[in-house]
Amino acid sequence: MPLQVLVAGGGIGGLASALALAQAGHRVEVVEQSAEFGEIGAGVQLGPNATRRLQSLGLGEALDAVAAHPDTLHVRSASDDGALAQLALGSAMQRRYGAPYRCVHRADLHALLLTAARGRAQITLHSAARIVQIEASDDAVAMGTADARAWEGDALVGADGLWSVVRPRLEDAGAAPRPTGHTAWRGLVAQAALPSALRSNDVRVWLGHRLHALVYPVRRGELLNVVVLAEAAPAGDARDWNQATSLDALQRATGACCTALQDYLVAVPAWRAWTLHDRAPLSDAAQMAHERIALVGDAAHPMLPYLAQGAGMAIEDAVALGDALHAVDNRALPDALRHYAEARWRRNAQVQAKARRNATIFHAAGPLRVARDLAMRTLGTRLLDQPWLYGA
Missing domain, CATH: 3.30.9.30 (D-Amino Acid Oxidase; Chain A, domain 2)
Structure with a gap:
């Protein structure tokens, strides 16, 4: 039987998760606190690790249509503009990693994910819904909003960013950002x-x-x-x-x-x-999932932008979550979410640590x-x- 999965947050990580879960055969309710689904911000760099996963969601052509296709990365000195290093992107990245390097406006990336989500019958989108209550039992998760709306599902995915209201439900939530x-x-x-x-x-x-x-x-x-x-x-x-x-x-x-x-x-x-x-970089899988609740993106592992991988890791999480829940029923769900977290936390921790190191x-x-x-x-x-x- 398909699972009913609740996703808190309708940003890049939340919509990518919804698409991956729908692709795995499940029904998804996406709950977003903003009045409308949309994104603020400006540019996002997507390495081959991220574009490969967008391709797996059927979004490669849509991404190519809105993104820029940069040729080269140049690194220079801010004091005198002296050349320090460069890296070929373009066709060189495609040959080396089997997927391209793209630069995209955050709103354009979000829009193509939103269009794809609206085109999936298994995905229902709810806006202007600020979550104020989350309850979990042995076989279900429920959440309610400030305006008295409520949903119940087999699992809850927290994709609600740095100031996540879902994260505190994990036993090992950790300190504030x-x-x-x-x-x-x-x-x-x-x-x-x-x-x-x-x-x-x-x-x-x-x-x-x-x-x-x-x-x-x-x-x-x-x-x-x-x-x-x-x-x-x-x-x-x-x-x-x-x-x-x-x-x-x-x-x-x-x-x-x-x-x-x-x-x-x-x-x-x-x-x-x-x-x-x-x-701090993740220290174990329990910081990404527990029982019927899992986290993706910044809700789990916010990171400095000094490796240009914030969006990339959220997209990776989303696809890994869909893979982990493929052919999974309600009974097997907690184990599947644990396997998802085990598969993801070390890589995310490595990216977090390297981003901090790059700051120095x-x-x-x-x-x-x-x-x-x-x-x-x-x-x-x-x-x-x-x-x-x-x-x-």
Whole structure:
């Protein structure tokens, strides 16, 4: 008999989970607290590990139609724009890993997942539903909302992000998210509005003292996504991913940067910011699933964006969850969720730890920066390529 699975959260991880579970033959109720299904934010980089799984959900062509297809990753110095390393993307990634590297606007990725979910009879979507109550028994899970709606299912998937209301239901939920002292600024600029020298189909990264910046194309290459991550005092509400800010605030945080990077910062018409939080890397499977409740994405393993894998790990979780629940009935469900968590927690913990490590390396000063730059110039491709990550 098909399972009835409740999914809390209608973002990228929640919708990908719904699609994977429906593909496994189950019925899914997705419950989203926002008034409408949608995404804020700007760009997302998807390595071959993520695009391969989107292809397995039947979304490869839809992704290619809305994404940018970058040619090369360039790493440079934020102080003088000196070249440090580069990595071929494009066809080279396809040949090496059997799947492409894509850059996509977060809203476009969410929209293609939402369209696919709406096209599945097994998936029902509910919006404006803030969960305030969760109850679990030996054979079912129920949840209720602030406006007195309620659902019951065989299992509950928490895909409700960093400030998850589902996570505390796990026995090993852990402490609250940790403020990192890092702030991210993001903005979009139309390529047509830029002088030809600034237009690009590449991913460009600048490494500096206590900061790094990225510029890459999204939305079929029509827009450039500009992101600066700096060790700076948080601004505004820690839970607000879309804080209004300014170029002046950004430049005060970053200090002097090379002209090439400054040209991009000045070109962005409006800036938004958010305060970065994470949790310690996962330490066991119990932090991802217990009995009839499982977590995916940031609800389980929030991570710094210094490996560009937040969305990728959520998508990986979703497909692994669908695989774990294939041909599973109510009775076998707790064991299946335990196997899902066992299959996922070590990889997610590794990505969390490496993202934290990259924060130190990317923002280095003094002797560490000198050693990093020398290693980049000498071993650039070997350091930038990630077979353990992209090939899995």
